[in-house]
Amino acid sequence: SDYETILVERRDAVTLVTLNRPQALNALNAQILSELLDAMRAFDADSTQGCAVITGSAKAFAAGADIKEMQEMDFAAMYGGDHFSGWDAFTRTRKPIIAAVAGFALGGGCELAMMCDFILAADTAKFGQPEIKLGVTPGMGGSQRLTRAVGKAKAMEMCLTGRMIGAEEAERCGLVARIVPADDLVEEAVKTAQTIAAMAPLAVKANKEMVNAAFDTTLAQGVQFERRLFHGLFGTADQKEGMTAFVEKRPGNWTGR
Ligand code: HXC
Numbered sequence: 312s313d314y315e316t317i318l319v320e321r322r323d324a325v326t327l328v329t330l331n332r333p334q335a336l337n338a339l340n341a342q343i344l345s346e347l348l349d350a351m352r353a354f355d356a357d358s359t360q361g362c363a364v365i366t367g368s369a370k371a372f373a374a375g376a377d378i379k380e381m382q383e384m385d386f387a388a389m390y391g392g393d394h395f396s397g398w399d400a401f402t403r404t405r406k407p408i409i410a411a412v413a414g415f416a417l418g419g420g421c422e423l424a425m426m427c428d429f430i431l432a433a434d435t436a437k438f439g440q441p442e443i444k445l446g447v448t449p450g451m452g453g454s455q456r457l458t459r460a461v462g463k464a465k466a467m468e469m470c471l472t473g474r475m476i477g478a479e480e481a482e483r484c485g486l487v488a489r490i491v492p493a494d495d496l497v498e499e500a501v502k503t504a505q506t507i508a509a510m511a512p513l514a515v516k517a518n519k520e521m522v523n524a525a526f527d528t529t530l531a532q533g534v535q536f537e538r539r540l541f542h543g544l545f546g547t548a549d550q551k552e553g554m555t556a557f558v559e560k561r562p563g564n565w566t567g568r
Contacts, residue, residue, distance in 0.1 A: 327497070328363060330367045336415060373423055395419075411497055426456070438481050454466070511567070521537050
């Protein structure tokens with residue numbers, strides 16, 4: 312690939328994206344955003360790819376939005392340019408994305424991890440929203456996604472004090488799906504992604520869409536949405552194949568139709 316701030320590798324049906332601005336602890340600047348969006352668009356459009364993993368380095372997943380890039384910006388530049396709205400496109404990716412987090416996931420780094428579908432954390436992971444210490448607030452969705460993930464008490468404490476939480480605390484409060492030893496993080500994330508990529512592709516998209524709907528709907532609307540999508544899958548060949556394969560005691564052979 313021609314990217315400068317990320318590395319993209321294909322591991323069979325899994326796209327592995329490594330954030331690669333080590334000199335700035337993977338701080339998220341305009342270039343890394345544009346390269347990441349481009350890579351995720353290509354991933355979503357590529358029918359050979361079923362799941363993505365985003366990771367950083369052993370020291371930092373990402374230490375935030377790029378403070379040096381924002382330092383001199385004024386209200387007109389921020390509001391006029393709708394700064395950070397570019398990240399909305401990332402959340403419109405329809406195939407699953409796993410965040411594999413080791414080291415610091417701070418500010419925008421924590422927010423990027425939370426924009427992914429779930430987080431696998433190395434035992435070295437540290438999450439925080441330290442923007443308060445810079446005289447501002449989260450700006451990439453952190454106040455909303457963190458609150459939904461961990462509840463008001465912990466989100467409020469983290470946003471108001473900038474306190475970082477480690478992997479254990481993050482798992483306990485529901486921010487991360489699972490903790491893995493740092494040395495195994497990327498391999499374990501890729502393996503998990505390969506498990507997902509081996510499922511029926513339409514069912515994968517439907518499951519992602521459905522779980523995300525829980526954050527935007529009432530319970531009754533969400534249950535209705537689930538049921539309609541569930542019904543819809545009975546129009547697919549892969550539903551027939553999946554249930555036939557179960558009855559015949561063999562693995563499903565998916566066509567994505
Ligand atoms: C730009 C950053 C950066 C960032 C680190 N660097 N974080 N550059 N933006 N967010 C740069 C440092 O300036 C330094 O460059 C190099 O990366 C190494 O960092 P050090 O600070 O020397 O490393 P260390 O002492 O190990 O400390 C690690 C750290 C610290 C605790 C993670 O870097 C840190 O506190 N970073 C900022 C975390 C933060 O506040 N994030 C939130 C950003 S705001 P040089 O050139 O000096 O060697 C945000 C939300 C946006 O994300 C919402 C609006 C603000």
